[in-house]
Amino acid sequence: MEKILFDLHQLRAFITVIDAGSFSAAARQLNQTQSAISQLILQLEKSLNCQLIDRRTRPVRATLLGHECYKFSIKILAECKQMQNWLHVIESGKLPLLRLGLVDSVVAVAGLQILKYLQPKVDKIHQITGTAPELLTALQAGKLDIIITMINGDVPDSLSLYPLITEKFFAVTPNDWPEQTIEQLCKHHNYIAYSHQTPTGTQTQNWLKWRNLRPNIQFELARADHILSMIASGHGWTLATPMFLANDFSLLSKLNCSQALYPGLTRKVAILCRHGVLENFIPALLTDVKEILDATIYQRMAERWPWMYQEPI
Numbered sequence: 001m002e003k004i005l006f007d008l009h010q011l012r013a014f015i016t017v018i019d020a021g022s023f024s025a026a027a028r029q030l031n032q033t034q035s036a037i038s039q040l041i042l043q044l045e046k047s048l049n050c051q052l053i054d055r056r057t058r059p060v061r062a063t064l065l066g067h068e069c070y071k072f073s074i075k076i077l078a079e080c081k082q083m084q085n086w087l088h089v090i091e092s093g094k095l096p097l098l099r100l101g102l103v104d105s106v107v108a109v110a111g112l113q114i115l116k117y118l119q120p121k122v123d124k125i126h127q128i129t130g131t132a133p134e135l136l137t138a139l140q141a142g143k144l145d146i147i148i149t150m151i152n153g154d155v156p157d158s159l160s161l162y163p164l165i166t167e168k169f170f171a172v173t174p175n176d177w178p179e180q181t182i183e184q185l186c187k188h189h190n191y192i193a194y195s196h197q198t199p200t201g202t203q204t205q206n207w208l209k210w211r212n213l214r215p216n217i218q219f220e221l222a223r224a225d226h227i228l229s230m231i232a233s234g235h236g237w238t239l240a241t242p243m244f245l246a247n248d249f250s251l252l253s254k255l256n257c258s259q260a261l262y263p264g265l266t267r268k269v270a271i272l273c274r275h276g277v278l279e280n281f282i283p284a285l286l287t288d289v290k291e292i293l294d295a296t297i298y299q300r301m302a303e304r305w306p307w308m309y310q311e312p313i
Helices: 008-020 023-030 034-048 064-091 104-118 132-140 182-188 199-210 224-232 249-254 282-304
Strands: 095-103 122-130 146-151 159-168 170-174 191-194 217-221 238-240 255-257 266-274
Touching: 008 023, 008 034, 008 064, 023 034, 095 104, 095 132, 104 122, 104 146, 104 224, 104 282, 122 132, 132 146, 132 266, 146 282, 159 282, 170 182, 170 224, 191 199, 191 224, 191 238, 199 238, 199 266, 217 224, 224 238, 224 249, 224 255, 249 255, 249 282, 266 282
Parallel strands: 095 122, 095 146, 191 217
Antiparallel strands: 146 266, 159 266, 170 238, 170 255
């Protein structure tokens, strides 16, 4: 790598001369002598082996190469200032910025609690919501720092994965239906499906197909709370997890999950980041998000269906 022969003082002087229109005005702004400013500019031009300022004009103007140097100089000083602020915030015990992606179902049931938890730990939080494939693509492209999402396939080698929870699926029916097997439900009742455009919708519908179970799908809906409302009103049944059920706690008394109907289907929720990005921050986040989910979701589920958490999730 070639040695860099100029410094930030020279770039700052150059920018100020161009903005102020003269060496004397720049000197006053920077609280230096005009001679000192002139020397800084000459040293910069010598280092870059080109003329940056047309001194024949009043006010002085940047040459063609000077215009290009000016644009780069602005960016360089801005990056340096950002680095300085970043390090200062880290030193104070906070992350300067966290670009966080939360899958839809996590946002619906615990999004606000997670943001409140992060508030004292992060100076600025940019949070987006999306499907698992959308968040994974954004993370790989460097548009997000961390995502909390469902994992239904292989994770790219460029990413680090931290398992959060494994959720069981249960057959969810109206509370006044008699207990039935999966086969009976598929034969006699409409299945209310989650959108097949989502990993959860694809996973559950494929699970049924692989077992040669083909219920009549009268409704395919995109929102968990809508599906739960339809079931509570007696319009069908579905396969769902505790996080899915937590979209509307007010409906739990009208729904039933029977232990006998447990279909042996699970989904994994994890925290992902790119290798080397915020990896020191994640272990504590992992522990605390687990506690948030337990307090927000699983304690309520255990109150309604005590058998549901006889085995650790």
